[in-house]
Amino acid sequence: MQIPEHFTELSIRMSVALDDSGAGKETVLERKKTYLRREQIEHIFLQHLGKDEECFHFGSQSEGTTTPGLQSDIDLLSSYKEMNIMTVWEDWKAGMANLLMLRDDTTPPQQYLLQVFLEDTPEPVTNLTHDTFVRKDSGQILFSAERFKQYQEYMGRFLGEATTNGPSVSFVPNWDMVQACHVLKPLHEIQHWIDRCRGRPWPSVQLLEAARVAPCFLVPAGHPDSDYKREEWRLSPNLIERMLMFSFNITQIKCYILFKLIKKSVFAKIVGESITSFHCKTIMFYTIERTHPSMWCEHNLMFLLLLCLHVLKRWLRLRRLPHYIIEGVNLFDGKLSKSHQKRLLVYIELLIRNNLQDVFYIGIDNIGCRLQACSMRHFVQAGEFRGVCLRNSIRLLLKFECWIRLSSSLVHLQHHQCSSHTTLQQHLKYAIYKFHENSTNVILKSAAIEFIKHFYALHISMQASYYLRLRNVLDSENIKRFQYSLNMDVASSRLKFASMLYCGGHLRAAVRVLENVEGSYHSNVKTICGCRRAQGDSDLQVFANMLSGNTENGFSELPFTFCVQLLRQESYCTPFILLFEMNRNISEDEVAQRSRPEKRWMDSAKVDSRPFLHYLQYLTYGGLGERGNQLYALRFLESYICDKRNMIHMYHAETSLNLLGHCYEMEGNYEDALHYYEQSLRFYDTNNAANWHVRRVLRIISG
Incomplete structure (x- = not known):
């Protein structure tokens, strides 16, 4: 088959356009790595729940064969062993x-x-x-x-x-x-x-x-x-299909993505959703099988797409698309009617005759606009920053979603262990031992180590709480052991450490830890919550804003922090006011109103990291008699909570408002305290510790 003369330049331009749309080699590998990590987290999670079940992320997300514009679903297959x-x-x-x-x-x-x-x-x-x-x-x-x-x-x-x-x-x-x-x-x-x-x-x-x-x-x-x-x-x-997809080189991946872009932007106008990604994948398998490996390189991209369309045209003429692996299956059955097959065949013949000119009209990911740039040089210059920004935004989003899965697994497992007949301390030791066993598995090692770090930190915090309950002084050995878990994220692990130091009377040490957290807690840090999701918190623009002229590689550590969770077994490492969060219901009727996911965490204190940072500063500076610093912490806490732009980083706004209200209560300003407790109740009027706080303040006001 003769390769049209202009296809080489068009192929290079299309390849660059796909790079800038989130289909470059680095982004593809990041998607694969992220979804395989999510599989590992799921495997360990299910194992510790005692379920003989295995989960797999199949489809375009784990294959890395998607872009933001394709809006691909997440495919999860759970297998009962x-x-x-x-x-x-x-x-x-x-x-x-x-x-x-x-x-x-x-x-x-x-x-x-x-x-x-x-x-x-x-x-x-x-x-x-x-x-x-x-x-x-x-x-x-x-x-x-x-x-x-x-x-x-x-x-x-x-x-x-x-x-x-x-x-x-x-x-x-x-x-x-x-x-x-x-x-x-x-x-x-x-x-x-x-x-x-x-x-x-x-x-x-x-x-x-x-x-x-x-x-x-x-x-x-x-x-x-x-x-x-x-x-x-x-x-x-x-x-087996995943193995085939994982064997694709970057040109084959781009060809498949381009095929799907055409399917969604052009084929869909003719036959609706009748042609699926699996049809495109099958066509790719047949095309690769019948094409010499040396052909699959970047400058042949458009010609290779043309070959795929010829394969599809052949199967449309025969009115059957055989399954690539299982003989006798016609993938058009139940999907693409005979009338739709005829209409699609007519269009594909026209598309081939026109040398694929319709690719200039692909609206998804602005592919058509990118291709229609005045010159190649101008196109690269105009798209370069957007492409780098998009790629890094996608990478941050993928890591964020992966950490959310880890966080929700941790919340679930901690609840499961608290509900068990054994004591939580014994269960934690056993869980850490099992995680350690998984860490010897090459595939599960990285995910197992993440679980170990979080569970070890909880184990040490519970031990410290036990020492403080017995009115023992936290010695250097207790403190040293906790330090092994300080770098799990930007803030939450160190905030728990600061809370432990504050409750143990080590106010100067607590201040130093809090200053360290504040120094690393820049404005681009994104909160991760395993309990709630905020509308729009997975929007790519959020992560583009986090980059703010920088690239992800410019961060000394990933710009994420978990919410701080304090269990009842950590009560003596917890500021007094947060104990109300562990008993947030007024009546049993409120407990009955909780959803099943809420029941996993509502008996513990959950607070967003940034508000907790400034609340702890208020307490520690107050304990040290540093009134100026204390008032500065209060002003910062109030301005942060009241700034609506920060709502996307706040998953437990009602708890943050309760902390602010308590600060004003300690200031003796009961009117403002009551105001913020009532603001808290506007978010959640039941299962909210603010109900207790309002009653207490009203009693104080009434004498």
Whole structure:
């Protein structure tokens, strides 16, 4: 095929435009790394909850094949390991839920029925003992995919309204969440594909060997034309597809992203959402398989896209798009109607004849505008700063979202341990030991170390609280041990340390720690909360503002701080007023109003780091008799809380207002104290310690 003369320059310009849109090599690698880290956090989290379950982030986020304009969903697949999927009845295992994969000549390719077997003997179940079971005409008891999804909706009803999409049942906007079953046994479908691919440059021999032992998944989705579509489960080789995607070089990734940009901006006007990212991915697989590896370089980008369109045109003419791995599956079935296939074919033929001129009209990520710059030099100069800023903003956002997952996991695990029958101190020691075991695993090491640091800091803080309860003096050994955990973030760990020092009577030492925190707490620090989310706090513009003319590499440490959480077991390391936060309800009716996530943290004190910093300064300077510094801390606390621009950094505004109100209460200014407590109640009128504070101040005023 003849390469059009202008394609080389257009390819370079398109590659630069994609770089500046968040599809450069560094950003792609950052996305991959972040979502694999999130998988590690999820794995350790579930392990410590005692769940034999594994989670995977599949799709464009973990592949790094998206841009902000594509607005890709987050795909999460959870696999139940306690279900033993059998290919023959000899695979049966005692003490597990056993499900036998069934199919016959009438079953569509890629689809299976799951027959239920007993746990104590290798015999089929004969009665409908669970809501997810149905009886087939033959009398066999099947595990129904549709009923399983309905069961998920029922079990997650406290999380809100569920959104179902194919096999996904999600309670989180912009997430596709799939509950699946592991298939660990060799499957003839996979072996057939491996045999077909042998001897080709791609996939490599090493990839095929890894694919041979990789587990597949059964997801709850039937074929649209099947008589048993409500009962059927679809075989999904997600891990193998991920291996294929991870083998892509940067040009292949950019080609795939560009293909998706065309799909979303142009194809969608013709056939709506009928063409999916998975269709584009499959086309990419076939194109790479049939193209010499030396062709996949930056200056050929537009020609390679042209090859992808030729592959799609061929399959549209044949009215079938075969699944790349599983034979016999037509990916157009149930997605792209025959009339839509004809319309899309006409357009693609026109697009090819016009040498892809329609790429100049891609509005997503301003790709078209970037390409239409007057000259290459002007284009780079005009887009360079925006591109660097965007790339670094994306990287900060990815780290922020990853730390949020870590923070929410910590909140959940701490609540789980507090609820256990063992004492929290014993449970913490065991948890740290288990985290240490995970740290010897190369894959889980970095996530395990993060958990260890947080749990060790909690362990030391609880020990210090115990010493203070016994009216012992904190010695240098207690203080030294806490210092190992001071650099987890910009502020929260050091603020807990300062709180411990203040409560232990080491006011000068507390002041030094607080001065250190204030010196590193610049205006671009972003708060991370594992309990609440603020509207717009994941907006890319927020992270662009954080950069403020700097790059992320200009920060001496990541500009994030967790909220400060103090458990009841840390009461003697906690300023008195925050003890009310641990008992924020007036009545049991208020406790009943708490959502399930709120129940995980509302028995502890949670406070935003910046307000807590200035509140501790007010207390320590007051204790030292430094009135000028004390009033300065109060003014700073008030101006920070009352500045609406800071609301995006405040997740516990009601608690911050309670701290400010208490400062005025200590000042003897009961009118202002009451004002701020009432402001706090405007945020949350129940489960708010301000109810206690208002009563106390009114009693003082009334004498």
